[in-house]
Amino acid sequence: MSGDALVAQAIAVLEADVAVRKCLQTLFTHELENADQAMPRYAAEYEKAIRRFAVDWSPPEEREAAK
Amino acid sequence: MKIRRLEIENYRQYRSLTLDLRDRSDVVIIVGSNGTGKTNLLNALIWCLYGREDYYAHQMDSSPLVNQKAVEEAGEGDLLTVSVSVEIAFNNGAEARILRSQEFRKGGGAAGPPEQKVLLLEDVNKGYKRVTNADHWIERWIPSRLEPYCLFDGERLDNFFRHAEAKKAEDAILQIAQIDLLKRLKEHLEKVAGDLYSRSAKESGGQDRGLAKKLDDDRAELEGLQKKIADEAKSVERYEDAVRKLDGKMGNISEITAAIKRRKALEDQLEQHKQNVSEAWHDLLQWAASTAPAALSYRALEGLAGTIARARDQREIPPRVAPAELVRMLEESACICTAPLKEGSPERTAIEQLLSRYERVNELGEAFLDLEPGLNIATAQVRASAQTSKALMRRIDDWEHGQESADEELSALKSRLAGHEDVEVQQTQSALNKAKEALETATRELDYKKYRARELREAMARTEREIEKLDAVADKAKELQRQARFGRECLRVAESIYKQLTNQVRERVAVSLQDHFQRMIWKHESIQSVSIDERYNVSVKSRHGFEILPDLAAGERECLALAFSLALGEISGYELPMVIDTPMGRLNPDVQGYVAGVLAKTTEDLEGGHNHQLIMLMTETEYNPDVARILSGRHPRVFKIVFDEGEAASGLVESGALAVAK
Numbered sequence: 001m002s003g004d005a006l007v008a009q010a011i012a013v014l015e016a017d018v019a020v021r022k023c024l025q026t027l028f029t030h031e032l033e034n035a036d037q038a039m040p041r042y043a044a045e046y047e048k049a050i051r052r053f054a055v056d057w058s059p060p061e062e063r064e065a066a067k
Numbered sequence: 068m069k070i071r072r073l074e075i076e077n078y079r080q081y082r083s084l085t086l087d088l089r090d091r092s093d094v095v096i097i098v099g100s101n102g103t104g105k106t107n108l109l110n111a112l113i114w115c116l117y118g119r120e121d122y123y124a125h126q127m128d129s130s131p132l133v134n135q136k137a138v139e140e141a142g143e144g145d146l147l148t149v150s151v152s153v154e155i156a157f158n159n160g161a162e163a164r165i166l167r168s169q170e171f172r173k174g175g176g177a178a179g180p181p182e183q184k185v186l187l188l189e190d191v192n193k194g195y196k197r198v199t200n201a202d203h204w205i206e207r208w209i210p211s212r213l214e215p216y217c218l219f220d221g222e223r224l225d226n227f228f229r230h231a232e233a234k235k236a237e238d239a240i241l242q243i244a245q246i247d248l249l250k251r252l253k254e255h256l257e258k259v260a261g262d263l264y265s266r267s268a269k270e271s272g273g274q275d276r277g278l279a280k281k282l283d284d285d286r287a288e289l290e291g292l293q294k295k296i297a298d299e300a301k302s303v304e305r306y307e308d309a310v311r312k313l314d315g316k317m318g319n320i321s322e323i324t325a326a327i328k329r330r331k332a333l334e335d336q337l338e339q340h341k342q343n344v345s346e347a348w349h350d351l352l353q354w355a356a357s358t359a360p361a362a363l364s365y366r367a368l369e370g371l372a373g374t375i376a377r378a379r380d381q382r383e384i385p386p387r388v389a390p391a392e393l394v395r396m397l398e399e400s401a402c403i404c405t406a407p408l409k410e411g412s413p414e415r416t417a418i419e420q421l422l423s424r425y426e427r428v429n430e431l432g433e434a435f436l437d438l439e440p441g442l443n444i445a446t447a448q449v450r451a452s453a454q455t456s457k458a459l460m461r462r463i464d465d466w467e468h469g470q471e472s473a474d475e476e477l478s479a480l481k482s483r484l485a486g487h488e489d490v491e492v493q494q495t496q497s498a499l500n501k502a503k504e505a506l507e508t509a510t511r512e513l514d515y516k517k518y519r520a521r522e523l524r525e526a527m528a529r530t531e532r533e534i535e536k537l538d539a540v541a542d543k544a545k546e547l548q549r550q551a552r553f554g555r556e557c558l559r560v561a562e563s564i565y566k567q568l569t570n571q572v573r574e575r576v577a578v579s580l581q582d583h584f585q586r587m588i589w590k591h592e593s594i595q596s597v598s599i600d601e602r603y604n605v606s607v608k609s610r611h612g613f614e615i616l617p618d619l620a621a622g623e624r625e626c627l628a629l630a631f632s633l634a635l636g637e638i639s640g641y642e643l644p645m646v647i648d649t650p651m652g653r654l655n656p657d658v659q660g661y662v663a664g665v666l667a668k669t670t671e672d673l674e675g676g677h678n679h680q681l682i683m684l685m686t687e688t689e690y691n692p693d694v695a696r697i698l699s700g701r702h703p704r705v706f707k708i709v710f711d712e713g714e715a716a717s718g719l720v721e722s723g724a725l726a727v728a729k
Binding site: 005006007010011014016017019020021023024027028031032035036042043046047050051053054057059 | 202206211212244245246248249251252255256258259260262263549550552553554556557560561564567568572638640
């Protein structure tokens with residue numbers, strides 16, 4: 001298994017919220033694509049991913065209340 | 068994956084070169100004298116793949132890639148093309164060609180940026196098809212992060228475990244497994260989440276309570292601190308490097324100091340030997356003087372003792388004779404025939420003389436017998452003293468031999484110590500002390516800044532919690548806050564993966580490193596374990612549990628670095644060809660053969676029945692008959708770089724495996 005696959009798989013098999021997992025996958029792909037850059041631009045891309053996946057995520061207290 | 072063909076045009080000292088490895092290419096040896104272009108073959112390959120040259124000599128720094136002879140022959144303003152093309156074959160049978168070229172105009176330098184093409188052979192009948200986004204494909208096939216572990220200079224092997232390997236090991240492991248990208252992801256996520264919190268505070272009541280400002284201030288301070296931490300870390304690295312170098316020098320100096328001590332000890336020893344030899348000679352002379360007379364008459368004494376012993380044994384010495392009849396005749400003054408024996412008569416005189424002779428014979432016989440024990444003692448003493456002389460001679464021989472050895476070692480030490488002065492030792496020691504002090508200060512500063520950064524992070528987390536607790540929160544602020552919390556949650560999870568992966572990969576590398584290293588070294592039974600601890604310190608323990616990494620010989624250290632490269636290769640999941648420039652250039656000739664064997668072995672027994680490809684660029688000294696004999700078992704292709712002075716260009720000639728070895 002190659003290095004990137006190693007990290008990608010670790011993220012894929014995470015026992016975490018789906019939204020968190022998907023967000024991390026998106027962010028890691030972004031880092032992979034910019035691996036050759038010393039100071040990659042990241043803020044906009046990160047905010048975009050967070051905005052996109054945070055919609056499907058609930059803070060613990062909300063999850064508790066929903067139960 | 069294997070390199071099948073390399074074509075070079077107008078690149079540095081190569082006007083036109085083709086290295087065709089379609090037929091048999093597991094072990095390839097390219098032999099060339101210094102300056103003929105070995106390193107530039109490696110540079111050409113790296114340039115073709117990544118557009119840079121990693122191993123140029125300093126004088127090449129600013130010189131253009133284009134072959135100088137080609138420039139001379141071209142007309143003013145003519146365009147010259149430098150190109151390097153590499154054909155690679157994948158384990159699944161697919162083939163690809165990577166071509167990089169750049170144009171230069173005579174008198175005007177580079178005429179344009181380098182152009183890179185990647186051609187993929189999808190079908191032999193249809194030929195190569197050009198693919199777009201060359202960098203992407205190359206990064207996919209031969210990731211640039213793996214380059215230091217598959218295309219490298221032998222110096223790297225030699226240096227890797229020489230000094231403070233922990234940082235290098237950590238960087239290599241994190242980079243190879245791309246965990247460094249996960250680290251970058253964490254850093255980015257932390258900043259973005261913090262920013263979202265701050266914006267949410269601005270949108271809510273937090274602004275009024277100064278929370279947003281506090282968060283912004285803390286974040287600004289944290290960012291400033293992180294920059295300072297990075298700078299400080301670089302300073303620490305610089306000082307560590309200086310300390311390492313000086314330590315290395317001090318190591319030599321310690322050796323020199325030890326050699327000076329040894330010289331003194333040898334001089335004392337030599338003096339002692341001389342004294343011992345002189346005393347032994349004196350003893351010998353004394354012995355000679357005291358035993359010389361006995362020794363000189365030894366043969367005669369021994370002969371006499373022998374004669375007596377023989378005479379005694381054969382009863383030649385008559386027993387004591389007691390002529391009672393003759394005595395009675397004299398006492399009675401009458402012969403046995405009754406004739407009177409008057410005083411003074413001739414008969415009486417004759418009997419008296421006979422008696423006297425009898426007495427003499429008896430005396431002589433007794434004297435002989437009395438002499439025998441004395442003679443035996445005397446000869447035994449002479450024999451014993453001969454042993455003493457032999458022992459003395461042996462002693463002299465031993466001392467003289469010791470003196471010779473001490474003399475030899477001393478003269479070797481003297482020539483080694485020539486030119487090393489005490490001043491140099493003192494200066495290095497003082498520079499080392501200063502560097503250590505600076506390192507200590509920088510490390511203290513770094514630790515403090517890290518502590519402060521931790522404090523700030525905690526403060527920011529507190530502020531963020533306060534923001535979360537704000538009652539009157541606008542919708543927009545609420546949404547931003549939710550995103551910020553989500554960002555923090557992602558960060559928490561990323562941190563947990565990071566921790567888990569680093570441990571996992573480190574342990575896998577350590578297991579593989581131990582496996583490769585133990586297979587490589589001949590005294591593997593004396594190695595108990597090779598491990599990498601949580602701080603990435605590589606440790607080699609003897610079977611008695613002692614740390615022996617610093618005591619490994621140069622060849623063993625090179626094997627450890629090679630084992631590390633192979634372990635990283637395994638983790639990377641790629642089976643790339645290994646191209647090493649002067650792999651054994653820094654090793655003693657007596658271990659070159661051994662390391663050559665180890666290198667050749669690394670190409671064997673890969674899973675799937677295919678072998679690694681190993682291309683070694685060697686000097687003529689490295690490719691000596693011993694090395695050639697050892698490598699011949701792997702049936703290498705051997706090429707010799709020939710430099711044509713008229714053309715000012717190098718070319719390759721294939722040769723028999725042993726024919727090139729000198």
